[in-house]
Amino acid sequence: MPQIRSLNLSSLQVASLPSSLYQLTELVRLILRDCSSLKEIRSIKSMTKLQVLDLSGSTSLGKFFDKNFATNKELQMLNLSKTKIKWFPLINGLGKLTYLLLRDCKSLSRLHMISSVSSLRILDLSGATNFVEFHDQSLGKLGSLEETNVSQIQIEKLPLDICNIGRLSLRGCSKFKDFPHLKNPDRLQFLDLSATNLISVPSISNLSNLRELFLSCCRSLVRLGDLSSLKNLLVLDLSGCKALTKLADNSFENMHCLQKLDLSETNIEYLPSLSHLTDLRHLFLQKCTNLKIFPSLDSLTNLEELNLSGLKCQGEVDVDFLKNMVTHFPSLSNLEKLKHLSLRGCQHLPNLEGVTTLEVLDLSGSPIVDLPSFENFHNLRSLLLRDCSNIKDFKDLEISEVLKGSIEKLPYGISRLTCLNRLELPKMKDGENEDENGTCHPKELLHCPWRISSWPLEEVSSSRMPDIFVDSFQVLQLLKNNPTIGKSFHFLVHPVEEETDIGGKYFYQNELFYRDTFFRTGKLCQCKKEGVDCQCRKLQQSLEIRGFxxxxxxxxxxxxxxxxxxxxxxxxxxNLSSLGAESTRKMKFCWIEGCSEMESILSGEKVADNQGNSKEIVEVTTGVEHMLEILRVSHAVCLKSICSGNLQGHGLRFIKCLYLEHCPELANCSTSYCLYNLQILQIKFCDKFRTLFEDEQPQPSLPKLHRLCLWALPNLESIACIAESLQTLIVGECPKLESVNLSTLHSKILEILQISSCDNLREIVAASDLALPGKMLIRGCPSYILRY
Incomplete structure (x- = not known):
């Protein structure tokens, strides 16, 4: 061990390291990533050959014993990202340090004596939200510095004389006001000043090699200097600069290499000529509501994506008429490579007949009355017509027919779009604002910030069937008036649009999972015969709620x-009670994945007794448990209990199958009486899971359990449970498990026993009066013995 050169103890859950580790004098690489319980690093002075020290993700780490790295002169990479450090040993003597990574160090406020580390190439302080200043006034000696990322910190200015830098990011530095001063600006290739407090950008003619310039969401930016010298620029992003009203007429004259131009949500009134942007691929002018003059697009023959959403250009006119009319929408006829076109919310539209290369066409919210025939749009994958209430040929189309997947009846040749995989439709017949009793629905339901798609169950394996998204209010009203319609569909509900903290928008990626595949590949149903017509594989009345x-x-x-x-x-x-009792009264199967705020599956609700005596408080469930038979929970990072509180309703009393995966905070399954009817229990990849149930007197019991699988549970210590009906027991990768006592299970019908990779397993105890399982497979357990 003293000769070890590389040591990786990532994810080790210890508060301190053994003293012997600090005596590894030959150590070159020490990796301690994600050791979330580690609080301190003692002296590493004896590690004189150490080149890499990676402590990233050790979220409790806040202390170094050493005051400096004077004896660690070989250190090349120091990664302290996502730790609690307020300070760390001085690095001024590290002549070979190349990478200094301090990303998301929330407690770090200052950085001392960095200017002497002449070999430093990468400095990352991004997300260190309490960082306020560099101790060094100048970084002129850091001649090797290639990349600096100080995004989302509290600095007002950078040190002077930063030289030779290639990439600089100050994104989200809300106090930063002045354009950075660089000693050798011609070396800079990437500059991100998005969401800073810049008021003006001076002439940047000296940034001759700049490739990417991001100034998005600079709300105070009113003036932009001369851009004509940026001959090598590939990306220019000014989106969200709401105070910006003007660009110089010659701004784009020399930008022959520009591939992406984003001016969305600016208040620019006149666009400079685009005729020199011959290599432009992406042009975004979303919500440029003050734009008065629109230049010709004829020279943009390489354009692939055009977003003009929200523009208020004058009049819908023919393409040929538009060729010399810049006051209207420009001609699209020369855009032979155009794939994505968004005209969402545009009051007037150009002629669309000639843009047959389109893959995505978004006309949502526009007042278009008629659509072109889509017969020649052979590449169209996505057609979005949401809130296009004036399209005449949809007004007489019944929504119930669309829900059945009858795309053959859709107008404008839509049924012949063989590549179409997403279709958002406007309101159709059956979409009145009143139900059959004349009751008007609340206005907020008429403009839901979410969409519904449906998939007929008989078409679930069809590759020809596109995802069809229809008006949410119409679907709700139709199902309310005709409840039987929903029995044969899988419904997916998703947000229409989401927004990041600093203004970057993205649309939720619609995915329709084939649920029958989930059941088969996931073995959620343990039918003994293939093809058996079990209830588990029938997805009638199926609903997915995703991404809210x-x-x-x-x-x-x-x-x-x-x-x-x-x-x-x-x-x-x-918890499931968040859905409300009424919303879950028919639920038989529930699949929960990635719900990061979930702390318990079922929780009691405190109420007073019948006499209103506040001292006599009982806990009751909210009705969720009445029908639920199958439950799968995965990637619930905060889940700590199955049933919390002393539930009067005996918790999940009808549940038959329970699957728990990737729940790192879960320690046990609460109490066994919550799961009295459980038949299948599978628990995998739960880091803190220690024992099946909390301490119970008498011993916990699952009388109907016939299959138990416990896999990759690093802290599992015991399997203490009476399970008279158990037929299959599978245990694997549980390094702390020392004993498996079959006699305590009291099962006379155990058929399969499979135990693998349990390194510390010492014994398997079998009952002397019961036969061993017919199939036993024990492997990767080097020290176990079988005894009676």
Whole structure:
């Protein structure tokens, strides 16, 4: 061991390291990533050959014993990202240090004596939100510095004389006001000043080799200097600069290499000529509502993506008429490589007949009355017509027919679009604002910030069937008036649009999972015969809610009809009670994945007794448990319990199958009486899982359990449970498990026993009066013995 050169103890859950580790004098690489319990690093002075020290993700680390790295002169990489350090040993003597990574060090406020580290190439302080200043006034001696990322920190200015730097990012530095001063500006290739407090950008003619310039969301930026010298620029992003109203007429004259130009959400009134941007691939002018004159696009023959959403150009006119009319929408006829076109919310539209190369066409919210025939749009994959209420040929189309997948009846040749995989349709017949009783629905339901798609179950394996997204309010009203329609569909509900903290928008990526594949490949149903017609594989009345921060109100009626509920990447769920009793009254199957705020599956609700005596408090469930039979929970990073509180309703009393995976905070399955009818229990990749149940007297019991699988549970210590009906027991990769006592299970019908890779397993105890399982497979357990 003293001769060891590389040591990786990542994810080790210890508060301190053994003293022997600090005596590894030959150590070159020490990797301690994600050791979340580690609090301190003692003296490493004896590690004189150390080149790499990686402590990233050790979120409790806050202390170094050493005051400096004077004896660690070979150190080349120091990574302290995502730690709690307020200070660390002085690095002024590290002549070979190349990488200094301090990303997301929230407690770090200052950096001392960095200017003497002449070999430094990469400095990353991004996300160190309390960092306020560099101790060094100048970084002129850092001649090797290639990249500096100080995004989202609190500095007002950079040290002087930064030289030879190639990449510089100050994104999100809200106090930063002045354009950075660089000693050798011609070396800079990447500059990101997005979401800073810049008021003006001076002439940047000396940035002759700049490739990418990001100034998005600089809300105070009113003046932009001369850009004509940026001959090598590939990307220019000014989106969200709301105070910017003008660009110099010659701004784009020499930008022959420019590939992406984003001026979205600026208040520019006149665009400079685009005729020199012959290599432009992406042009974004979304919500440029003050734009008065639009130059010709004829020279942009390489343009692939054009976003003109929200523009208010004058009049819808023919392409030929537009060729010399810059006051209207420009001609699109020369854009022979155009693939993505967004005209969302545009009051007037250009002629679309000639742009048959399109793959994505977004006309959402526009007042278009008629569409071109799509017969020649052979590459169109996505057609978005949401809120296009004036399109005449959709007004008489019944939404119930569309839900059935009858795309043959769709107008404008849509049914012949063989590549189409996403279709958002406007309101159709059956979309009145009143139900059959004349009751007007709340206005907020008429403009839901979410969309619904459906998939007929008989078409679930069809590659020809596109994802069809229809008006949310119409679907809810249709299902309310005709409840039987929803029995044969899988419904997916997703947010229409989300927004990042600093203004960058992205649309939720719609995915329709084939649920029958999940059941088969995931073995959620343990049918003994292939092809058996079991209830688990019938997805009638199936609903998926995906990607929400808050509960999508208006879905209560649809959720109340769902027997199969999928909850994926939702932040509003703390437990199943978050959905409400009415929304889950028919639920038989629930699939929960990536719900990072979920702390328990079922939680009690405190109420007073019948006499209103506040001292007599009992806990009752909210009705979720009444029908639920199959539950799968995965990647719930905050889940700590199955049933919390002393549940009067005996928790998940009808559940038959429970699958728990990647729940790192879960230590046990709460109490066994919550799971009295459980038949299948599978627990995998739960780092803190220690024992099946909390301490119970008498011994916990699952009388109907016939299959138990415990896999990759690094802290599992015991399997203490009475399971008279157990037929299959599978245990693997549980290094702390020392004993498996079959006699305590009291099962007379155990058929399969499989134990693998349990390094510290010492014994398997079999009952003397019971036969051994018919199939036993024990491997990777070098020290075990079988005894009676």
């Amino acid at each position: 921060s808050d509960y999508p109100h208006g879905l209560e009626h649809l959720a109340a009809q769902a027997e199969f509920l999928f909850l994926i990447d939702n932040q509003f769920i703390e």
